[in-house]
Amino acid sequence: ATGTAANYYLIDSDGTATTAGSGTAIAxxxxxxxxxxxxxxxxxxxxLTQxxxxxxxxxxxxxxxxxxDDFVxxxxxxxDSGVGRLVDADMNEESTRLKALQTQQQLGIQSLSIANSNSENILSLFR
Incomplete structure (x- = not known):
């Protein structure tokens, strides 16, 4: 059959379960x-090229x-690292605030103590 084109195939890809394909098997x-x-x-x-x-x-x-995958x-x-740094920064900030409040409390107590002692000193002058 020289000069006639043939559709060769390795697997019958254009047929169905009940009908054969239209190509010529390579044999x-x-x-x-x-x-x-x-x-x-x-x-x-x-x-093979395909x-x-x-x-x-x-x-x-x-x-x-x-x-x-590597990028993700x-x-x-x-x-994770950024969140860790933010949490650390928040903890440092809160720790600093706590120390400031504790210092303010101590200063308040000391000023009350000084005020009480001064009033007692003034009263002792009147005795």
Whole structure:
């Protein structure tokens, strides 16, 4: 069948469960011509090229997913670190406020003590 185009296939991809596909299976028999063998080799080379391209695309997608995974992991670490720093800063600020309030309380108590002792001193002068 020289000069006639044939659709060769490795797997019957355009058929259904009940009907066969319209292509010609790649199989060698005693009646296979050199032109058919060359055509079959061309089809297999084309399929291998397509498979290589698909594998390359899968590899690129896999690499992008790994990069996104690394990015998200680093971002989560940065967020955790930032939250930790904020909590530490809040704790330091609250600790400083507590010390200031304690100091104010102590100063208030001392001023009351001084005021009480001064009034007693003044009263002792009148005795």
């Amino acid at each position: 060698l028999t005693g009646a296979t011509t050199d032109a058919q063998v060359d055509d079959m080799i061309r089809v297999v080379d084309s399929i 498979m290589t391209d698909a594998a390359s695309n899968l590899g690129a997608v896999n690499k992008r997913i790994e990069m996104q 992991s680093n971002l989560m670490d940065s967020i």
